[in-house]
Amino acid sequence: MSNEQGSGLARYVLGRLAQAAFVLWAAYTLSFLILWSLPGNIIANITGGQATDLTKEQISKIESTWGLDDPLWLRYLNSLGRALHGDFGISFATQQPVSRLVAQSIPPTVAIAGLGFLFALVFGVGIALAATRARWRWLSGLLLALPPLGVAIPSFWLGLLLIQFFSFAIPIFPSTGNDGFVSAVLPAITLAVPTSALIAQLLASGLQQALAQPYADTARAKGASASRVQLRHAFRNAVLPALTVSGLVVGGLLAGSVVTETVFSRNGIGRVTASAVSAQDVPVVQAVVVFASVVFVLVNLIVDLVYPLLDPRIVTVRRRRLPVTPIPEGV
Amino acid sequence: MTGPLLSVDDLRVEYRSGRTRIRAVRGVSFEIRPAERVALVGESGSGKSTIAAAVVRLLAPAATVTGGGIRFDGADLLSAPPRRVRAVLGRRIGYVPQDPTVSLNPVTRVGEQIAEVLTIHGLANRKTARIDAVAALEKAGIDHPAERARQFPHELSGGQRQRVLIAIALAARPALLVADEPTSALDVTVQRRILDHVDDLTADAGASVLLITHDLGVAADRTDRILVMSHGRIVEAGTPEQILGAPQDPYTRSLIAAAPSLNTVGTTFLDRARLAAPAHTPADPPDAPDAGSAPIVEAVGLVKDYHSGGRSSRAVDDVSLSIRRGRTLALVGESGSGKTTTARLVLRLAEPTAGEIRFDGQDITALRAGALRRLRRRIQVVYQNPYDSLNPRMSVGRLIEEPARSLGIGSRAQRSARAAELVDLVGLASSVLSRRPAELSGGQRQRVAIARALIVRPDLVVLDEPVSALDVRVQAQVLELLARLQAELGVAYLFISHDLAVVRQISHEVIVLRGGVVVEQGPTEDVLTDPRHEYTRELLAAIPGHAQRPPHGESDAGTAPSTARAPSTALASSTAPARSGAHTTGDIR
Numbered sequence: 001m002s003n004e005q006g007s008g009l010a011r012y013v014l015g016r017l018a019q020a021a022f023v024l025w026a027a028y029t030l031s032f033l034i035l036w037s038l039p040g041n042i043i044a045n046i047t048g049g050q051a052t053d054l055t056k057e058q059i060s061k062i063e064s065t066w067g068l069d070d071p072l073w074l075r076y077l078n079s080l081g082r083a084l085h086g087d088f089g090i091s092f093a094t095q096q097p098v099s100r101l102v103a104q105s106i107p108p109t110v111a112i113a114g115l116g117f118l119f120a121l122v123f124g125v126g127i128a129l130a131a132t133r134a135r136w137r138w139l140s141g142l143l144l145a146l147p148p149l150g151v152a153i154p155s156f157w158l159g160l161l162l163i164q165f166f167s168f169a170i171p172i173f174p175s176t177g178n179d180g181f182v183s184a185v186l187p188a189i190t191l192a193v194p195t196s197a198l199i200a201q202l203l204a205s206g207l208q209q210a211l212a213q214p215y216a217d218t219a220r221a222k223g224a225s226a227s228r229v230q231l232r233h234a235f236r237n238a239v240l241p242a243l244t245v246s247g248l249v250v251g252g253l254l255a256g257s258v259v260t261e262t263v264f265s266r267n268g269i270g271r272v273t274a275s276a277v278s279a280q281d282v283p284v285v286q287a288v289v290v291f292a293s294v295v296f297v298l299v300n301l302i303v304d305l306v307y308p309l310l311d312p313r314i315v316t317v318r319r320r321r322l323p324v325t326p327i328p329e330g331v
Numbered sequence: 332m333t334g335p336l337l338s339v340d341d342l343r344v345e346y347r348s349g350r351t352r353i354r355a356v357r358g359v360s361f362e363i364r365p366a367e368r369v370a371l372v373g374e375s376g377s378g379k380s381t382i383a384a385a386v387v388r389l390l391a392p393a394a395t396v397t398g399g400g401i402r403f404d405g406a407d408l409l410s411a412p413p414r415r416v417r418a419v420l421g422r423r424i425g426y427v428p429q430d431p432t433v434s435l436n437p438v439t440r441v442g443e444q445i446a447e448v449l450t451i452h453g454l455a456n457r458k459t460a461r462i463d464a465v466a467a468l469e470k471a472g473i474d475h476p477a478e479r480a481r482q483f484p485h486e487l488s489g490g491q492r493q494r495v496l497i498a499i500a501l502a503a504r505p506a507l508l509v510a511d512e513p514t515s516a517l518d519v520t521v522q523r524r525i526l527d528h529v530d531d532l533t534a535d536a537g538a539s540v541l542l543i544t545h546d547l548g549v550a551a552d553r554t555d556r557i558l559v560m561s562h563g564r565i566v567e568a569g570t571p572e573q574i575l576g577a578p579q580d581p582y583t584r585s586l587i588a589a590a591p592s593l594n595t596v597g598t599t600f601l602d603r604a605r606l607a608a609p610a611h612t613p614a615d616p617p618d619a620p621d622a623g624s625a626p627i628v629e630a631v632g633l634v635k636d637y638h639s640g641g642r643s644s645r646a647v648d649d650v651s652l653s654i655r656r657g658r659t660l661a662l663v664g665e666s667g668s669g670k671t672t673t674a675r676l677v678l679r680l681a682e683p684t685a686g687e688i689r690f691d692g693q694d695i696t697a698l699r700a701g702a703l704r705r706l707r708r709r710i711q712v713v714y715q716n717p718y719d720s721l722n723p724r725m726s727v728g729r730l731i732e733e734p735a736r737s738l739g740i741g742s743r744a745q746r747s748a749r750a751a752e753l754v755d756l757v758g759l760a761s762s763v764l765s766r767r768p769a770e771l772s773g774g775q776r777q778r779v780a781i782a783r784a785l786i787v788r789p790d791l792v793v794l795d796e797p798v799s800a801l802d803v804r805v806q807a808q809v810l811e812l813l814a815r816l817q818a819e820l821g822v823a824y825l826f827i828s829h830d831l832a833v834v835r836q837i838s839h840e841v842i843v844l845r846g847g848v849v850v851e852q853g854p855t856e857d858v859l860t861d862p863r864h865e866y867t868r869e870l871l872a873a874i875p876g877h878a879q880r881p882p883h884g885e886s887d888a889g890t891a892p893s894t895a896r897a898p899s900t901a902l903a904s905s906t907a908p909a910r911s912g913a914h915t916t917g918d919i920r
Contacts, residue, residue: 214434217389221428222448222499223421226413232447236438311438312483 016304020297027293028083028286032076035282042068045280046092066090079286088287093279098287101272106291109268112184112260113253116191120249123192124199128238131200132207133230144204150197155256159190159263176265187264191256195249199242206238213237240311247300254292334405335362336507336539337386342399344381344390355381357563358399363507368533368540370550372586373560374802375773380429382560383511383543385409387426388416404506422452425500425538427510427529431492431517435484441495442468442480448502463502471498472528489666490521497529504536511543518665518829519873526553545802548592548876551575559583575876589807591832592876599836600807601659604814625692626653627790627823628710633676633686635669635847646672648847650686654791654840657817659824661838661855663831663870669847670827674793677825678710679703691790708738711784715796717776721768727754728764731783740787753782756819757812774805778812785816793825798833810836832874835859843867 043059046066054062063069067078079089088098131143166186167175177183210216211234219233257270269288276284308314344356356378363369371379384390386401388408401408403419411419420426428434436444445467446460455463461480468476471494484492493513500508510529514522530553533540544550550557551571559567559574559582567580575593578584587593635647647669654660662670675681677688679695688696695706711734714720721730731750735741741749754761757778768776777797784792794813798806814837817824828834834841835855842852843866851864862868 214428214430215436218426218428218434218444218496218499219436219447220389221387221420221424221426223417223419223451224447225417228451233436233439237436313437313485 013305016301020301023297024290024293028080028290029076031286031289032079035286036072036075038280038282040280042092042280042282045282083286083290088290089283091276091281091284093276093281093284098283101284102269102287102291105267105269105272108178108266109254109257109261109270112187112191112266112268113250113257115184115188116195116253116256117249119188119192120195120199120253123196125203127196127200128203128207129230129235131204132211132234133226147197147201147204150193150200153193155190155194155259156263158193159186159260162186162189163264178267183264183266187260187266190260190263191253194256195252198245198249198252202242202245203238206241207234210234210237236310240307243303243307243310246303247296250295250299251292254295336365336367336404337363337541338402339382339386340400340402342382342385342401343397344378344385345395345397346391346393347395348393355394355563356385359560359563359565360399361558361565361568363539363541365506366537366539367556368542368554370542370544370554370557371560372544372547372550372557374545374586374804376562377560378563379543379560380511383426383509383541386541387420387424387509389426418452421448421505422454422503423506425503425505425508427493427496427500427508427513429512429515431489431496434496435492437484440481440483441487441492445480445495445498445502448499452503454503464498467498467502468495470532471495471501472524473498490517490525493517493521493525494528497525497532501532501536501538505538507539507541508533509541509543512545513542514549515545519831519875520665520869522549523873523875529553546592546875547575547586547590547803548874552875559586585804589804590876591803591806591810591830591836592874600811600814601837601839604811604818624655626689627656627691628677628825629653629689630673630677631687631689633673633688634684635672635676635681636684646847647676647683650842650844650847650849652677652842652852654823654825656790656823657821658840659817659826659838661826661828661834661841662844663828663834663841664844665829665870667846668844670844671795672847673844674795674825674827678712678793679706704738707734708740708787709790710793711787711789711791712793712795713777713780713784713797716800717768717773717780718800720780721776723768725767726764727766727768727771727779730768730779731764731786734783735786738787746786749786750782753785754779756785756816757782758808772805773801774809777801777805777809781809781812781816785820785822788820789822791823791825793827795827796829797826799828799830806833813837830874831859831870843870 043054043062046062047054060069067075070078082089086099088102090096091098091101094101127143127146131140134140134143163175163186166173173186174183175186207230211230213234216229216233219229224232254269257268258274259270260266261268261270262274269291272284273288275281276288338360339362340360342356342359343354346353346355355376359378359382361369371382373379381390381394384394385396386403386408390396396409400410403424406415406419408416408419435441442461442464445464446455446457449455449460449463450457454460465476465480468480473479473491473494479487479491484495487495493516497513500510508529513529514525517525526549529540532538540554542550542554547557551574555570557569557571557574558565559580561582567574567578567583574583575587578587630653631651633647633650634645636643636645650669650673652660652662652673662673664670672681676683676686679688679698683696686696687694690706690709695703698706725733728747728750731753732746735746735749740746751761751764754764759775759778759782763771763775763779768779771779781792781797797813798809801809810833813824816822824838826834826838831841838855840853841855841858843850843858843864845866851858851862851867858867859871862871
């Protein structure tokens with residue numbers, strides 16, 4: 001029995017890993033094909049817009065050093081092989097190794113994204129709990145109107161507004177830069193607003209549904225207080241649908257970093273993405289796509305593995321010791 | 332402390348939605364003395380569950396108490412602050428909800444859910460609560476209580492979950508138990524054992540009981556006093572003997588007349604329909620043995636195995652059946668008995684692992700796509716739940732025409748003419764044709780489902796628990812309709828049910844299934860009056876209403892042969908004496 005359990009779990013995890021690998025490969029291939037079929041003069045991108053001044057020999061020399069004279073399928077195989085070893089080539093714009101460029105810009109983004117996620121959790125969960133607990137209907141209505149508003153506010157405008165108030169009017173936080181925790185607060189808030197709105201929305205509707213379930217009535221009939229019913233009984237059930245979209249949440253943070261880092265003039269993956277896209281720096285964009293898909297795949301993998309722990313009904317591994325029905329009633 | 336434990340005084344409750352107000356409870360007063368067991372009986376919409384919800388302060392947000400009071404042990408429950416109410420709930424008043432499948436928190440172990448009552452009220456600390464929870468489970472009659480306490484609700488059967496809920500309600504030894512239809516979602520034998528257990532536990536603790544039920548039989552067996560409710564008012568109150576023996580109110584009388592469990596002797600709907608049917612009916616030969624007529628459907632040695640995760644389980648094991656034209660065969664059993672699977676095999680909705688099915692002489696076991704589709708025209712189905720089986724976006728007219736349309740039968744004009752005829756035949760006004768299912772009551776919806784099944788003029792209709800979701804009086808009307816339609820149209824029924832009392836009303840022959848195996852089969856009267864198998868006797872004994880029965884012949888014309896039966900051989904008395912196994916004279920095939 002335990003052997004069967006072990007192999008079941010191993011098969012589940014292996015299956016998930018295989019899926020993850022497939023998603024990564026598909027993301028790489030699709031982005032490779034799309035990026036290399038974009039219109040635009042690659043030589044000009046590499047040389048910084050001076051392609052017209054170049055002689056034929058110079059062009060063919062550039063083509064051979066960058067491997068551009070190879071057919072597309074060969075370039076694809078070569079770059080895929082290198083990417084598997086962590087080598088994403090040289091940036092067209094900066095002539096630096098792409099891996100180093102991306103690796104350097106990850107930590108500052110992780111700082112604001114992590115802090116932003118924390119804020120988003122606190123705001124989102126707080127709003128959802130308060131809205132479903134409010135004794136007055138108008139208050140709960142007001143709180144439930146916040147998430148749509150939060151999604152609707154453009155990040156760049158919110159960022160500028162925050163700078164206006166907390167950097168210029170009341171100078172608490174710096175408006176730009178990468179210096180330590182203080183500089184990360186305003187960008188993190190900017191990132192957190194749309195994310196917390198998503199969390200609040202999902203969690204509030206989950207809580208409302210859970211509180212209307214008969215099992216919530218069972219808890220109330222035990223003499224449980226409203227907060228006990230909400231936190232002990234409804235919350236764990238309501239958190240499950242919210243968990244399912246964690247991939248979206250993390251994706252939202254990454255996407256938000258493009259605007260946020262630009263507004264706050266911060267270094268990070270968002271800035272790198274923005275400048276690489278505008279310069280058609282294909283190797284860098286390719287690496288960013290791979291990075292984003294790795295994050296997505298990892299988050300979803302973690303969620304898939306954690307889910308059965310939170311929801312016992314999802315049976316991925318047989319661990320029952322007693323049969324479900326065959327035991328006769330009232331023996 | 333000699334006063335009543337619970338007193339409800341002129342209680343009025345309203346439901347509001349938009350501008351409409353529904354007065355669900357219109358001035359209800361009653362008292363429950365210590366250790367007294369009181370039943371509130373009524374049909375859906377009578378307001379009985381609203382009263383239970385008001386007592387345990389679980390009224391829906393749309394409901395408002397507009398007048399009256401509820402006093403428990405001398406203290407006003409309605410005006411008490413939440414903190415005071417919480418101190419009473421769970422501790423002094425235990426509550427058993429209606430549907431065990433959704434009333435336990437799915438992500439918490441059942442032991443913890445029981446322990447919670449004790450820790451909330453400070454009756455135990457976390458450690459001792461865990462031990463007490465196991466003891467409570469054991470008391471509620473659960474096997475392996477220590478292991479079960481560590482399981483999650485989805486790992487338990489419906490009956491086990493209801494036992495867990497009973498353990499929760501009784502863990503703190505409350506003075507009053509409020510049970511809202513505690514067993515209506517369960518099989519009859521499970522219902523009986525669970526109610527027995529509740530009786531024992533509450534009697535031990537000297538607790539009072541407020542039992543909400545739609546079943547007069549259950550109320551009569553289990554309580555000291557019955558309050559009959561209709562349209563938000565108590566129309567009659569009295570002891571079970573008074574209510575069942577000499578009902579005063581016409582509503583109470585109609586409830587008693589309709590309850591199959593209280594009418595286990597005397598004429599059935601089948602008898603009456605046969606007497607009423609015109610003499611020239613096409614297919615149904617009166618009640619002759621008609622041994623000569625060939626069966627419309629015949630199945631031999633049906634076997635169905637299910638495989639999951641390398642294990643295989645046998646849902647149906649060597650079941651053979653045969654139904655003649657214009658006759659009814661009932662498949663009776665509890666959940667997991669294989670009755671629905673057997674019907675699905677006959678319908679060719681599932682592939683039999685072994686066995687053969689013949690329809691009108693033709694082997695249909697291996698029929699494929701096109702031929703199978705033509706077969707659909709001759710076999711139709713009516714499902715249990717009329718709320719789920721009708722597409723809410725279609726008009727009734729379209730719903731009824733649907734099978735004919737999808738099978739390409741008749742012109743558009745012919746179909747709508749036939750639909751209008753059928754609506755009339757099933758006793759609905761022609762105005763329903765343009766309405767949507769949501770505008771109809773449960774009984775009306777089931778009539779629509781029956782009309783839909785009949786539009787293709789099938790030879791066989793499979794009725795899957797067609798009345799078990801309906802109130803007793805509506806149930807009686809639908810059974811009567813089914814019997815009449817059979818007499819008029821000569822259609823055969825395969826009737827699936829868990830309820831032998833209902834089966835008696837409608838079917839000529841019966842097969843009792845248990846664990847996929849036929850335990851008994853034969854003509855309905857023979858099987859019910861002289862059951863040979865222990866399990867059949869158990870099913871019969873589980874039919875509620877044994878303690879009290881109305882004097883028989885009350886609703887009978889006295890013309891049918893079955894009324895001539897001596898009471899000793901009647902269904903009502905087959906409980907204890909038959910258990911000895913002395914009756915072996917019955918001739919079953």
